[in-house]
Amino acid sequence: MNLRRLWTLLVREARATWRNAFTMTILVAVPLAALMVFGFVLSTEVKKLRLGVHDASGTASSRRLVAELAAKGTFVPRSFATPGSLDHALMEGEISAAIVIPPDFDRRLREAAAGGAPAELQVLYDGGETVLAGNSEAFLRTLALSTVAELSTGARAQTMGGPAAPLRVSPPAAAPPVSGGVSVVSRALFNPKLDGSRFMVSGTFGFVLSFLTALITAVSIVSERLSGTFEQLQVTPATSLEILLGKILPLGAVFAVDVVLMVLAAGFLLGVWPEGSIVFFVIVSSFYVLTSLSLGLLISATSATAAEAVQKTVLFSIPLVQLSGFAFPIRNMPTPVRWLAEIFPATHYIRVSRAIYLRGEGPLSLLPELALLTFFTLVLVAVALRSIEGRA
Amino acid sequence: MSAPIISVRNLTKRFGDFTAVDQLAIDVVPSSIFAFLGANGSGKSTTIRMLIGLLRPTEGSIEVDGIDVIRHPRRVRDHIGYMGQKVSLYQGLSLRENVEFYAGLHGLAGRELEARWGALRERFRLSDAEAERPENLPAGIRQRAGLALATLHRPRVLFLDEPTAGVDVHSRSLFWELIREEADAGRTVFVTTHFLEEVDYCDWASFIDEGKLIANAAPEDLRRRYSEGYRVHIDGEPAQELTTPALDDAFFADELDPLLALRPGARVQIDTPSMTDVFRRVIAESAGTRHAQP
Numbered sequence: 001m002n003l004r005r006l007w008t009l010l011v012r013e014a015r016a017t018w019r020n021a022f023t024m025t026i027l028v029a030v031p032l033a034a035l036m037v038f039g040f041v042l043s044t045e046v047k048k049l050r051l052g053v054h055d056a057s058g059t060a061s062s063r064r065l066v067a068e069l070a071a072k073g074t075f076v077p078r079s080f081a082t083p084g085s086l087d088h089a090l091m092e093g094e095i096s097a098a099i100v101i102p103p104d105f106d107r108r109l110r111e112a113a114a115g116g117a118p119a120e121l122q123v124l125y126d127g128g129e130t131v132l133a134g135n136s137e138a139f140l141r142t143l144a145l146s147t148v149a150e151l152s153t154g155a156r157a158q159t160m161g162g163p164a165a166p167l168r169v170s171p172p173a174a175a176p177p178v179s180g181g182v183s184v185v186s187r188a189l190f191n192p193k194l195d196g197s198r199f200m201v202s203g204t205f206g207f208v209l210s211f212l213t214a215l216i217t218a219v220s221i222v223s224e225r226l227s228g229t230f231e232q233l234q235v236t237p238a239t240s241l242e243i244l245l246g247k248i249l250p251l252g253a254v255f256a257v258d259v260v261l262m263v264l265a266a267g268f269l270l271g272v273w274p275e276g277s278i279v280f281f282v283i284v285s286s287f288y289v290l291t292s293l294s295l296g297l298l299i300s301a302t303s304a305t306a307a308e309a310v311q312k313t314v315l316f317s318i319p320l321v322q323l324s325g326f327a328f329p330i331r332n333m334p335t336p337v338r339w340l341a342e343i344f345p346a347t348h349y350i351r352v353s354r355a356i357y358l359r360g361e362g363p364l365s366l367l368p369e370l371a372l373l374t375f376f377t378l379v380l381v382a383v384a385l386r387s388i389e390g391r392a
Numbered sequence: 393m394s395a396p397i398i399s400v401r402n403l404t405k406r407f408g409d410f411t412a413v414d415q416l417a418i419d420v421v422p423s424s425i426f427a428f429l430g431a432n433g434s435g436k437s438t439t440i441r442m443l444i445g446l447l448r449p450t451e452g453s454i455e456v457d458g459i460d461v462i463r464h465p466r467r468v469r470d471h472i473g474y475m476g477q478k479v480s481l482y483q484g485l486s487l488r489e490n491v492e493f494y495a496g497l498h499g500l501a502g503r504e505l506e507a508r509w510g511a512l513r514e515r516f517r518l519s520d521a522e523a524e525r526p527e528n529l530p531a532g533i534r535q536r537a538g539l540a541l542a543t544l545h546r547p548r549v550l551f552l553d554e555p556t557a558g559v560d561v562h563s564r565s566l567f568w569e570l571i572r573e574e575a576d577a578g579r580t581v582f583v584t585t586h587f588l589e590e591v592d593y594c595d596w597a598s599f600i601d602e603g604k605l606i607a608n609a610a611p612e613d614l615r616r617r618y619s620e621g622y623r624v625h626i627d628g629e630p631a632q633e634l635t636t637p638a639l640d641d642a643f644f645a646d647e648l649d650p651l652l653a654l655r656p657g658a659r660v661q662i663d664t665p666s667m668t669d670v671f672r673r674v675i676a677e678s679a680g681t682r683h684a685q686p
Contacts, residue, residue, distance in 0.1 A: 227478060228476045228477070228478030229480045229481070229482055231446065231476055235444050235469055235472065235474040237469050
């Protein structure tokens, strides 16, 4: 080996890499950003979760229970006047879990201390967010039981003047024990078995339709620009809208077929079918494909080569995986990051996908998300049209 | 003289601090071949992209076939044909499928398309290539196919950006014959080229350097102004050599014919000043002028 030649090769490579701003960004910023995001933002840890509370008891004991839940830093309680409003907030994603304290909580607690039936707490969670649901339900159960154990010790001391009886803890998501100080009844609003494949399948549509469509469009248009056919198109009477639609509609049709195949494969091979309408899901997904295709067109507009387009699409897929809710619960992220996640069209599509797959929701309840997706699509199409005009 | 079909005034394009095209003013006469020449990076392609409405100028005005291109960039596209540096045929589609695609964008189909394409196919010698894919065709045939497609919708003005780049000499010659036929048929051709000798196929030539127009005249006038002139060598004892700025009637009547009358059967050789030399001199004079300016 000739060290001088090797040195020459090393210097050239180092210079080329150092002077390529895009490569440097990928090499340095991406690992650091990924580390920060995984370390601080993405977490399945149950911390400061928004907890809905319907306290029908309104007694010192029930208030103490809520105060104890808040004191640990795990939950941030928010009161709801009715069980219905609690369910609604849970469905809307305003809260991550909920606890319902019955009107007779205090009395039952005292009766249990005297050997009667235990007081019953109801814990509600959204089974759609499988990991978060499992963790939060277990935390909530443990915290509630330990707090009520203390309360019940006090009640027993008041009633019998003796030591507290051992507390029975019911198993997660199962029938409550029938004796002891308290029983915790869990109820998942959706996906009661916390089936992870259902959660992942519905999210995978978002990942595939975002990443693959953007990649294919970006590479295809950059190739056309390089071969000169795109410029030739621009000097024909075809309008920018016609060129855009001529590009994305055939690709959109292919991906729409892909969606149908994926739904069927998930159904027949994994046993995961949408709880809601398959037709509605395919329509929404096909519409979302247009959003992603427009995004691909934008990536192509800023890429000089197909390789650059691929790099940019991969770069774009990192926040797509991390922040869109595909793999990590958005509810658990810090507020500014949650806001950031909201500007990704994928976040809204994945939300809609899960709503249809896990909760069987229809167009009416998903109207706000669909409106947002439409808005994003219109914005992206408008910018893509401008990039096609390309008149600097 | 008829009104220009392309009229450009004060045309300027800046990219940040860099001025790619600077105060350009040109007129192109209808049914002529207008050569737009310059070194790499001189502003040729930027100019042509502005003329066809793909790039918005920083300032100035452009009129093509009576249309204000800056205000109505789309409207001009029915009036022009364009062939870029890369012949824009879709790979994976046969030549025939490419024809049908571009014809469709111009609203041509059925009998009208068959009639037009049939005539072009024969004239451009593309019959054998019709079923082939562009990637399987030689560069010369691809260029001819590109030109045929650019004329399919019968545009009034043809813009050709380096149309003969990468093509062999024979194909280039055939290509220029076709361009001449287009001009003779009434089409105006605006062409950029690297091959300076191709200027002789053209009616008018403009040189651009560093974004500025530095020469603008008929090829003969450029030779007259920027060369030592034609050298005419007459064999015999003694051999004789004449120099003339132009091979015009006056030269033949007053100088050459009387000499040849004295030497019947003498062989005459005429050395034409090369356009490359003309271009070098134009560039040198332009640079001298620029440096002389305070």
